[in-house]
Amino acid sequence: MRRKxxxxxxxxxxxxxxxxxxxxxxxFRAEFGWAPSAASLASWAHDRGIRKDDAHIDWRGHPEYDEFLRAAIPGRTEREIADAFDAEFGIRPTRSRVKNAKARLGVRSGTAGGRFEKGHAPANKGRTWDEMGIPEESRERMRATQFKRGGLPWDTLPVGAERVTKDGYIEVHVAQHRREKANDQWVMKHRLVWKEANGRRLRPGEVVLFADGDKSNLDPENLVAVTQAENIGLYRIGRPYADRETLMGALEIVRLNAAISKAEMRPRRCCACGEEFRPRFKRQRRCDRCLGRG
Structure with a gap:
């Protein structure tokens, strides 16, 4: 950096x-024939404790500033607000000052900022290359890089390609474009293998488990479909499994526990009044009305 x-x-x-x-x-450039960068200028001023004039103003002591800003902010950009404030009071606030004032006063500009406003028409809409005066050599370069209709990105993988997710599952590329919903061009391979082996799709709420815990073992005998409730039950009982036989044994325990829980909550007759009721907890023997009587 050049020294001043x-x-x-x-x-x-x-x-x-x-x-x-x-x-x-x-x-500065007109005066001395060169100019530092904006970042260099800000750093130079900061090191020497030189600040913009608006930083020394007690804005809270001038209610007329807030009144002016409330009227000036709507429909204007931050630069236009700063210009109007400078013209009115002879002080040009920085962009951060304007942003802080908008937030403090709760007034919005209502402009699109740096974005295109809704309904904005591109400058070249409906214009041909001849109308825009584009030379032929430029057109050739543009044709070479234009995205053609139906084209695919250069890194698109072919249908049938496979990849491994960060969780270790193998996915298969089944389509180049979305089918029914977004990001459905890739499908878990173990789900496809299970579908082909069993002749049906997985039902809603079903998941496929690897009996030996190896996500790369796609042998149909190693894939077992269970409901999400059964999958949660396997985690709850904490019974380890290492192959299909031990997995099916653990599933039998889960299903037995579910059947017992269902039986324990079946309707029963009150031991006090004899009326049938549906219990709220497993050991409930009297209906709610009798419980309320004490």
Whole structure:
């Protein structure tokens, strides 16, 4: 970074507090034949404790500033707000000051900011290359890089390609474009293998488990479909399994526990009044009405 001479530093120090950086750098270049970058200028001023004039103003002591901003903010960009404030009071607030004022006052500009507004028409809409004056050599370069109708990105994998997810599952590429919903071009391979081996799709709520715990073993005998409730039950009993036989044994325990729980909550007759009721807990022997009587 070029070091500033004492004369250049004094020139900057005098004008920095009251001049926007863009105008200051342009004037500096016209005066000295070169100019530092905006970041270098800000760093230079910070190191020397030189601040913009608006940083020293007690905004809370000037209610007229807030009144003006409430009227000036709607429909204007931050730069336009700063211009209007400068024209009214002779002080140009920084962009951060304007943003803080908008948040503090709860007033929004209602503009699109740096985005295109809804309904914006591109500048080249409906215009041909001839109308835009594009030379032939430029057209050739544009044709070479244009995305053709029906084209695919260069890194698109062919149908049938496989990949391994971060969780260790193998996925198969089954389509180049979305089929029924987004991101359904890839399907878990073990689900496809199970479907082909059993001649049906998995029902809603069903998942496929690997009997030996190896996600790369896609032998149909190693794939067992269970409901999500059964899968949760396997976690709850904490019974390990290492092959299909031990997995099916653990599933029998889960299903037995589910059947017992269902039987324990079946309707029964109250031991006090004899009426049938549906219990709220397993050991409930009296209906709620009799329980309320004590």
């Amino acid at each position: 001479t004492p004369g250049e530093a004094a020139w900057l120090a005098e004008r920095y507090p009251s001049t926007p950086n863009a105008e200051l750098l342009e004037a």
